[in-house]
Amino acid sequence: MDHHNSLISLAETLRHRRQRLASLIDFPVILWSGHSSPRNFPASPYPFRASSHFLYFAGLPLPNAAIRLEAGKLELFMDNPEPSSALWHGEMPKREEIAETIGADVAKTMSELKHRGRDAASIPVQNYRTTLVQSQILQRQIASPYDLEGIDRELAKAIATLRLTHDAGALMELRKAAAVSIEAHKAGMSATPQAKLEAEVRAAMEGVIIAHNMTTAYNSIVTVHGEVLHNEAYHHPLQPGDLLLADVGAETPMGWAADITRTWPISGKFSPTQKDIYDIVLAAHDACIDKISPGVEYRDIHLLAAQVIAEGLVNLGILLGNPQDLVDMDAHALFFPHGIGHLLGLDVHDMEDLGDLAGYDAERKRSDRFGLGYLRLNRPLKSGMLVTIEPGFYQVPAILNDANKREKYQNLVNWERLSRFADVQGIRIEDDVLVTSVGSEVLTAALPNQAHAVEDLVGAQRW
Amino acid sequence: MDHHNSLISLAETLRHRRQRLASLIDFPVILWSGHSSPRNFPASPYPFRASSHFLYFAGLPLPNAAIRLEAGKLELFMDNPEPSSALWHGEMPKREEIAETIGADVAKTMSELKHRGRDAASIPVQNYRTTLVQSQILQRQIASPYDLEGIDRELAKAIATLRLTHDAGALMELRKAAAVSIEAHKAGMSATPQAKLEAEVRAAMEGVIIAHNMTTAYNSIVTVHGEVLHNEAYHHPLQPGDLLLADVGAETPMGWAADITRTWPISGKFSPTQKDIYDIVLAAHDACIDKISPGVEYRDIHLLAAQVIAEGLVNLGILLGNPQDLVDMDAHALFFPHGIGHLLGLDVHDMEDLGDLAGYDAERKRSDRFGLGYLRLNRPLKSGMLVTIEPGFYQVPAILNDANKREKYQNLVNWERLSRFADVQGIRIEDDVLVTSVGSEVLTAALPNQAHAVEDLVGAQRW
Numbered sequence: 025m026d027h028h029n030s031l032i033s034l035a036e037t038l039r040h041r042r043q044r045l046a047s048l049i050d051f052p053v054i055l056w057s058g059h060s061s062p063r064n065f066p067a068s069p070y071p072f073r074a075s076s077h078f079l080y081f082a083g084l085p086l087p088n089a090a091i092r093l094e095a096g097k098l099e100l101f102m103d104n105p106e107p108s109s110a111l112w113h114g115e116m117p118k119r120e121e122i123a124e125t126i127g128a129d130v131a132k133t134m135s136e137l138k139h140r141g142r143d144a145a146s147i148p149v150q151n152y153r154t155t156l157v158q159s160q161i162l163q164r165q166i167a168s169p170y171d172l173e174g175i176d177r178e179l180a181k182a183i184a185t186l187r188l189t190h191d192a193g194a195l196m197e198l199r200k201a202a203a204v205s206i207e208a209h210k211a212g213m214s215a216t217p218q219a220k221l222e223a224e225v226r227a228a229m230e231g232v233i234i235a236h237n238m239t240t241a242y243n244s245i246v247t248v249h250g251e252v253l254h255n256e257a258y259h260h261p262l263q264p265g266d267l268l269l270a271d272v273g274a275e276t277p278m279g280w281a282a283d284i285t286r287t288w289p290i291s292g293k294f295s296p297t298q299k300d301i302y303d304i305v306l307a308a309h310d311a312c313i314d315k316i317s318p319g320v321e322y323r324d325i326h327l328l329a330a331q332v333i334a335e336g337l338v339n340l341g342i343l344l345g346n347p348q349d350l351v352d353m354d355a356h357a358l359f360f361p362h363g364i365g366h367l368l369g370l371d372v373h374d375m376e377d378l379g380d381l382a383g384y385d386a387e388r389k390r391s392d393r394f395g396l397g398y399l400r401l402n403r404p405l406k407s408g409m410l411v412t413i414e415p416g417f418y419q420v421p422a423i424l425n426d427a428n429k430r431e432k433y434q435n436l437v438n439w440e441r442l443s444r445f446a447d448v449q450g451i452r453i454e455d456d457v458l459v460t461s462v463g464s465e466v467l468t469a470a471l472p473n474q475a476h477a478v479e480d481l482v483g484a485q486r487w
Numbered sequence: 488m489d490h491h492n493s494l495i496s497l498a499e500t501l502r503h504r505r506q507r508l509a510s511l512i513d514f515p516v517i518l519w520s521g522h523s524s525p526r527n528f529p530a531s532p533y534p535f536r537a538s539s540h541f542l543y544f545a546g547l548p549l550p551n552a553a554i555r556l557e558a559g560k561l562e563l564f565m566d567n568p569e570p571s572s573a574l575w576h577g578e579m580p581k582r583e584e585i586a587e588t589i590g591a592d593v594a595k596t597m598s599e600l601k602h603r604g605r606d607a608a609s610i611p612v613q614n615y616r617t618t619l620v621q622s623q624i625l626q627r628q629i630a631s632p633y634d635l636e637g638i639d640r641e642l643a644k645a646i647a648t649l650r651l652t653h654d655a656g657a658l659m660e661l662r663k664a665a666a667v668s669i670e671a672h673k674a675g676m677s678a679t680p681q682a683k684l685e686a687e688v689r690a691a692m693e694g695v696i697i698a699h700n701m702t703t704a705y706n707s708i709v710t711v712h713g714e715v716l717h718n719e720a721y722h723h724p725l726q727p728g729d730l731l732l733a734d735v736g737a738e739t740p741m742g743w744a745a746d747i748t749r750t751w752p753i754s755g756k757f758s759p760t761q762k763d764i765y766d767i768v769l770a771a772h773d774a775c776i777d778k779i780s781p782g783v784e785y786r787d788i789h790l791l792a793a794q795v796i797a798e799g800l801v802n803l804g805i806l807l808g809n810p811q812d813l814v815d816m817d818a819h820a821l822f823f824p825h826g827i828g829h830l831l832g833l834d835v836h837d838m839e840d841l842g843d844l845a846g847y848d849a850e851r852k853r854s855d856r857f858g859l860g861y862l863r864l865n866r867p868l869k870s871g872m873l874v875t876i877e878p879g880f881y882q883v884p885a886i887l888n889d890a891n892k893r894e895k896y897q898n899l900v901n902w903e904r905l906s907r908f909a910d911v912q913g914i915r916i917e918d919d920v921l922v923t924s925v926g927s928e929v930l931t932a933a934l935p936n937q938a939h940a941v942e943d944l945v946g947a948q949r950w
Contacts, residue, residue, distance in 0.1 A: 061524040061533060061613075061614075062613040062614075063533075063536050063613065064536055064538070064539050064613060064742075064833070064834045064840065065613065065834055065836065065839045065840035066613070066839075066840070067836065067839060068705050068706075068834065068835060068836070068839075069706075070524060070526075070533040071706060071719075073526050073527055075527070076527050107885070110883075110884075110885035111716060111824060111883055111885055111886065112715070112716045112717040113715060113717055113718070113719075114712065114714075114715035114718060115884070115885070150524075150525040150526065150527060150528065150529070151524075151525075152615040152616050153615050221698070221700065223697060223698050223699065223700040224698040226697055226698075227694040227695070227696075227697035227698035228694070228698075230690075230693075230694070230697055231690040231691070231693070231694035231697070232690070233690075234686060234689055234690035234693055234694070235684070235686050235687040235689075235690035235691075236686065237684065237686040237721050237722050242531050243531075243532075243534060249577065251577075252575070252576060252577035253574060253575045254575040254576055255576070255577060256534075256576075258700050259700050279527075361574060370527070371527045371528055371531065372531060373528065373530065373531070376528045376529075376530060376531075377527065377528035377529070420573075420574055421573075421578070422570070422573035422574055422578070423574065
């Protein structure tokens with residue numbers, strides 16, 4: 025790894041980010057990385073994940089550290105490890121070395137932060153213990169990141185403005201995460217014929233991520249029950265006629281994420297019904313990506329997916345009527361109940377810690393329409409934004425057996441015809457798409473998504 | 488998986504545990520499982536780990552649940568998922584079904600716990616958010632689990648009494664964790680010749696654990712810097728002359744842990760100096776296990792390891808003098824600075840959330856001797872206890888370059904001779920040993936530890 029060069033550019037990247045921040049706000053900012061969260065006892069913590077806002081401006085996942093930003097100046101606050109910790113954790117880089125690496129102007133102990141908090145803005149971290157420290161230093165109760173007020177809200181808006189589009193430093197990391205995630209998916213497909221359980225395919229995929237010294241960006245979904253959208257069970261056996269849905273993404277050591285979903289036939293061959301639905305989902309996926317360009321409303325991308333899916337299901341005889349009318353009535357959402365995607369960056373749902381502040385343009389609110397309420401992003405696209413495009417088709421019992429929905433959509437669905445697609449419980453195809461000045465670039469394009477290409481990868485020799 | 492049978496025995500196991508608890512205390516107890524801990528935003532949590540004390544009496548890793556135990560009766564408190572959650576998480580087992588599975592007498596909502604807390608004892612969980620709920624329900628400030636008072640302390644002592652020795656249900660789980668961990672270590676050895684980075688060996692090992700639908704019981708150590716005792720970096724390249732130290736253990740879905748360390752030559756062949764030291768560590772390991780038997784003081788096992796290591800290092804000309812005198816002066820601790828092991832069960836350092844309450848017999852305190860201060864267990868052994876035996880040899884710069892130690896031990900170490908062992912930075916050999924009525928049983932015995940057998944496994948074909 026080109027440690028030295030990437031560190032030089034890290035300092036430059038960070039300097040540029042805080043200069044941009046300084047152009048948006050005129051008050052000091054303190055951001056905390058957070059404490060590690062204990063798992064079953066304090067000496068057995070979860071792997072430490074620094075707060076994403078801290079990572080954006082400090083670059084490195086330093087535990088129990090803080091930075092103060094004012095007028096483009098970066099002050100680092102952290103304590104050097106106790107001498108006795110060298111036995112357990114080895115010699116760690118000292119505060120001053122880290123300050124140099126990240127281009128901090130000053131390096132101080134945590135206790136020196138004590139009188140620097142008044143009038144500073146901040147964003148509460150996810151670790152509850154750290155929020156107590158935050159309240160203490162800022163000398164005020166710090167609210168939940170969902171409903172910030174005053175300068176904290178101004179800060180969140182400014183950070184969202186910056187983080188909405190990605191600079192070269194971020195893109196370098198995001199491309200690394202994408203490349204490793206692509207390898208992980210190939211490994212999963214390749215391991216499928218020998219696997220008996222979902223867990224074995226998950227192991228093949230996460231093994232690639234671990235081998236590259238990365239971590240998963242979110243809890244992997246590797247399931248024969250794709251209709252459970254956030255399924256985190258891995259104990260089901262693999263049956264030849266089933267589809268496997270894998271939503272797995274890597275995160276680089278600096279915290280940048282990828283997010284990819286593929287769905288493949290366990291036997292290596294889609295059934296005709298599976299192929300029919302797969303091709304509809306893929307058509308929606310491709311149409312959305314074709315439409316991505318600066319200025320386009322992401323909500324319209326979502327509605328385009330809905331339209332393509334409705335058309336496809338009408339053609340298959342599953343939905344009845346005019347596709348546009350069906351979308352207006354949310355009939356597509358019976359089978360595609362979630363949004364077309366979300367922002368991607370340091371978080372897999374980028375900045376979702378701030379609620380919809382980053383995902384939704386000012387004055388916009390979540391729709392209460394069945395087919396739009398789960399849309400996580402509702403803004404015009406801008407060059408430099410990274411979004412996921414992830415249409416899907418699912419037969420969710422909680423939706424299709426819901427009495428109200430059953431009644432409302434009784435005559436818009438050919439339930440008898442639908443029953444012939446019983447071997448299609450859940451399909452999703454998800455790629456990571458960068459909005460560019462001329463359109464888009466699919467960061468995950470090296471992973472095939474056409475049905476025949478996916479079939480070819482199932483059981484393919486990797487070496 | 489024999490789901491049905493194992494559930495029947497689970498209810499019986501749990502009934503027996505709470506009956507034993509009822510024989511030790513006469514006040515009601517409420518134990519919480521805990522909330523999940525958010526990672527970078529609330530919808531992206533760390534994988535949920537229920538509190539170990541909860542798991543011991545409730546058996547299943549139920550998030551946001553509580554149990555109330557009184558006079559052998561088990562009441563389960565948990566809320567059924569919101570209907571809308573079925574879309575994201577599928578149909579979950581309902582409270583009543585879970586109650587039946589675990590043999591609870593009653594199943595109630597969390598809000599019904601509200602007026603049941605007064606006069607109940609509890610143990611604070613690791614999740615800070617949950618401790619606020621605990622304080623609210625118990626109507627008193629709940630202290631840290633390190634310094635419990637009153638009935639909370641009585642409860643902790645009673646639970647420690649139970650958890651110190653393992654019943655058949657626990658042993659069934661512990662053996663599963665051991666078996667998978669053994670496979671993980673074999674996979675790591677086998678993957679080493681093809682690996683370029685520590686991370687790749689880690690991936691091979693954790694891949695086995697994930698494939699068995701288990702998790703790691705603690706953050707894995709897979710390092711060419713074994714002298715850093717809790718090294719969690721995995722980015723170092725593997726060099727042919729180096730040793731790789733891997734301390735990796737699996738945890739079953741019900742929370743039971745294994746903890747195994749092996750050290751192997753990356754080239755597949757120990758150098759003569761590496762082999763010399765390896766055999767000393769193994770001799771200490773074997774001597775300790777031979778000595779394990781009910782009634783034996785664990786501290787004496789530790790001192791036996793110190794003695795064997797001191798003897799070996801005298802024989803190699805590294806230490807100078809009489810081994811017994813060297814141990815009395817803690818000279819062995821220059822190279823073996825940690826304790827010989829710890830309790831193992833639901834936690835890898837079992838019940839360490841309670842500080843030394845479980846590990847140390849009443850009235851015993853940590854020694855301030857250099858060679859004894861890190862001993863985590865100081866009790867007479869009892870049949871049914873599971874302990875690790877993990878002697879080691881390390882060249883820790885923070886110890887060997889420490890001016891005070893250098894002066895104190897100047898004439899007891901042949902520093903010139905030591906310098907010839909520069910290719911031995913860290914060796915540890917760790918197995919999980921059950922104390923039986925007639926002596927001991929090594930649960931991890933199926934993983935070879937003799938130098939030549941380890942060499943044979945490096946690069947061995949797995950299939």
